Amino acid sequence: MNYPDITLTIVAVALYFLGLVVIAAEITFKRENLEKIWQVSVGCGIGFQTAALVARGILAQQVPLTDLFEYTLVFTWALALIFFLLFRKHFPKQASLVLLITITLLMGISFLYYTDPKGVTMPALRSFWLYVHVSLAALGETFFAIAFVTSIVDLVRWAKAKDGNLGELTYRAISMGFPLFTAGALVAGAIWAKKAWGSYWSWDPKEVLSLVVWLVYAAYLHARLVKGFKGRALAIISIVGFLLTLFTIFGSLILGGLHSYS
Amino acid sequence: MAFLRKIFGVVTSTKIGLIVMIVIAGLSLIGGVIPQNAPRDFYLQQYGPGFGKLLLTLELDHVFRTNYYSILLIAFSLMVFACALKRLPVAIRLARRPEPLTEIEQLRKQPFKASLILDVDPEEARLHIVDVLKRRFYKVATKAVDSRTYVQASKNAFSRYGSFILHLSFVLLLIGGLAIARFGRERIHEVRVGNSFDFVAARGETINVDVEDFRVETDNEGRLRDYICEVEAAGKDLGRAWYRIRPNHPLGYGGVDIYLESYEEDAENPSGFLVSVYDSSGELIVPHVFVPRDDYVRVDEIDATLKADVGVVPTIREISDAGVTTHFIYQSAEEASSDSLPIRFVLIHAIPSVIVSLKEVRQPGQVFIIAGFTLLTFGTIVSLYLSHRKIWFIVEPTSEGRSQVHFGGRSNRHTRAFEAEFERVKATLDELS
Known part of the structure; x- marks a missing residue:
């Protein structure tokens, strides 16, 4: 059955794609007057994606956070x-382009995991902690994605001109995401795990990978705040951190374990 | 003493701490990717004899239970604890109310500084400055020396403790984890519905749990909604209590939690039968009715059962098999005296009995875990979202009876946000110029 959530999501992806094409044209042809067009396109994309989330929530009769498709939809929307x-005005065009490519790719991948919104939700997922755990973790990972984008652009600039200046933006994004990720992925996750499975920590692949992500970003913060690291080394840690974040999100489908449904 | 200092230096070294973090992250990644605790042959088949043997030699088939992983975790926690100790005096020193800066030159060395002439006398200027700062949640202290007034203000000084709190949380989590590992208990009770089991609560009270019912709930469209296990618990202090154990809703009593782990249907031993009821003329009276297994009586047992149950419980009179459908004649004790008998029951299907797995969990270190999690969350938020801001003012009278105000400020992080705040303070004061 063709539900409205999928149609609205496709429209949103198309608008993000249009936005990235326009930014690419703006960069390639050095046209300043295209900025409004891609901003309107991305703004409309966000509107359609919001509508897709609302439609899915109404169809499923719950907040859409229960499977990988819904998670990716919420993550890319955020x-x-x-x-x-928050970041549009501070982002150079190249960073906006990389960000829209990331969003479009992730949304494209999410279609592979599309599920019937009226399908069964496991009773274990009917908990208040689902919303705290998943939404905070997704929000934290969103900021890690922003840091990933600025780090990529920074690395390219280092390669081209031996000068990157987006380190401060990367740090700001990570310092905003890290407490959210800590509270959502680790703390709320562990508390929910205790309520649902009887144990705060089970060495489940997704739990372990979340810990690895946390350690990588903790290392980033220590390297910057305590050791005063700057430049490429930090950008590389940020990129590794987000790649591991993506592996944590999608890896549980391959690795199985207690989180194999999400 | 020098040796101890050297050891303390190594343990509190950020560089070594980072290396330990990376090693733990790497091993955890391996443990997350390689299936853990599988049989030996699995690794040899999955990864080949060479690599598989290497994995087994390095104990990567059970990374999280190896001694070296435990040692790394303990070392990491000790390092974190040592770092917390090292940082505490620094945090206390930095969090103290700022020392008054009495020289204008000192203010000019701050990252953000300004000078204004206000059209009010120094006392009014001081009151205005204090008011502006207090409205921005600064803690303010003033001091007058000769003709000059010094104002120093700070905000979010406690954020200096964020890093200490964060490090301390690890120690609490480690203590909690060790307490659970050492004194915790986990046991699975596999109980057929209708049977019971015992567990011992924290104060030695024995609780008997009678599993009365288990059902799978569905919504109007037949979609799975919930698993519900109804139990009656009885104990000396508890008395009798009824609980519904569901996913996310364990039974908790006396430091022990009972979780619904799984369930299994046992078709070989039905708990009862779903049947349709027809009267003697063959007309359907009730389309579906559940006959409990206790009331199911085989033909050869009829007489004995009837004697026992007359006037009390409906009893199956006769059972026979006819092709795929089993049908049996039924007669209740009450109806036995009426003329409308016999009533015929047609079997729809046998309902399997259910065996539920209930997990008994006792985790005595929970208080440390909860405290650790609270401090971990609070520590990260305080140390990354808040910044310790300080502003100093020197107010002095001018020859025309007005006030000259010099001020400067700094923030340990979020300097852009502080700059914006500094500018707003300046603009507010400027209204008096």
Whole structure:
């Protein structure tokens, strides 16, 4: 059955794709007057994605956070929204382009995991802690994605001109995401695990990978704040951190374990 | 003493701490990717004899239970604890109310500084400055020396303790983890519905749990909604209590939690039968009715059962098999005296009995874990979202009876946000110029 959530998501992806094509044209042809077009396109994309989430929530009769498709939809929506509201003005065009490529790719991948919104939700997922755990973790990962984008652009600039200047933005994004990720992925996750499975920590692949992600970003913060690291080394840690984050999100489908449904 | 200092230096070294973190992260990644605790042959088949043997030699088939992983975790926690101790005096010193800066030159060395002439006398200027700062949640102290007034203000001084709190949380989590590992208990009770089991609560009270019912709940469209296990618990202090154990809703009593782990249907031993009821003329009376297994009586047992149950419990009179459908004649004790008998029951299907797995968990270190999690969350938020801001003012009278105000400020992080705040303070004061 063709539900409205999928149609609205496709429209949103198309609008993000249009936005990235316009930014690419703006960069390639050095046209300044295209900025409004891609901003309107991305803004409309966010609107359609919001509608897709609302439609899915109504169809499923719950907040859409229970499987990988819904998680990716919420994650990319938050990424687009936070970029649009907080970082758009501070981002160079190249970073906006990389961010839209990331969003479009992730949303493209999410279609592989599309599920019937009226399908069964496991009773274990019917918990208040689902919303705390998943939404905070997704929000934290959103900021890690922003840091990933600025780090990529920084690395390219280092390679080209031996000069990157987005380190401060990367740090700001990670310092915003790290407490959210700590509270959501680790703390709320462990408390929910205790309520659902009887143990705070089970060495489940997704738990372990979340710990690895946390350690990588903790290392980033220590390297910057205590040891005063700057430049490429920090950008590389940020990129590794987000690649591991993606592996944590999608890896549980391959690795199985207690989180194999999400 | 020098040796101890050297050891303390190594243990509190950020560089070594980072290396330990990376090693733990690497081993955890390996443990997350390679299936853990599988049989030996699995690794030899999955990864080939060479690599598989290497994995087994390095104990990577059970990374999280190896001695070296435990040692790394303990070493990491000790390092974190030592770092916390090292940082505490620094945090206390930095969090103290700022020393008054009495020289204008000192203010000019701050990252953000300004000078204004206000159209009010120094006392009014001081009151205005204090008011502006207090409205921005600064803690303010003033001091007058000769004709000059010194104002120093700070905000979010406690954020200096964020890093200490964060490090301390690890120590609490480690203590909690060790307490659970050493004194914790986990046991699975596999109980057939209708049977019971015992567990011992924290104060030695024995609790008997009678599993009365288990059901899978569905919504109107037949979609799975919930698993519900109804139990009656009885104990000396508890008395009798009824609980519904569901996913996310364990039974908790006396430091012990009982979780619904799984369930299994046992078709070989039905708990009862779903049947349709027809009267003697063959007309359907009730389409579906559940006949409990206790009331199921084989033909050869009829007489004995009837004698026992007359006037009390409905009893199956006769059972026979006819092709795929089993049908049996039924007669209740009450109806036995009426003329409308016999009533015929047609079997729809046998309902399997259910065996539920209930997990008994006792985790005595929980208080440390909860405290650790609270401090971990609080520590990260305080140390990354808040910044310790300080502003100093020197107010002195001018020859025209006005006030000259010099001020400067600094923040340990979020300097852009502080710059914006500094500018707003300046703009507010400027209204008096």
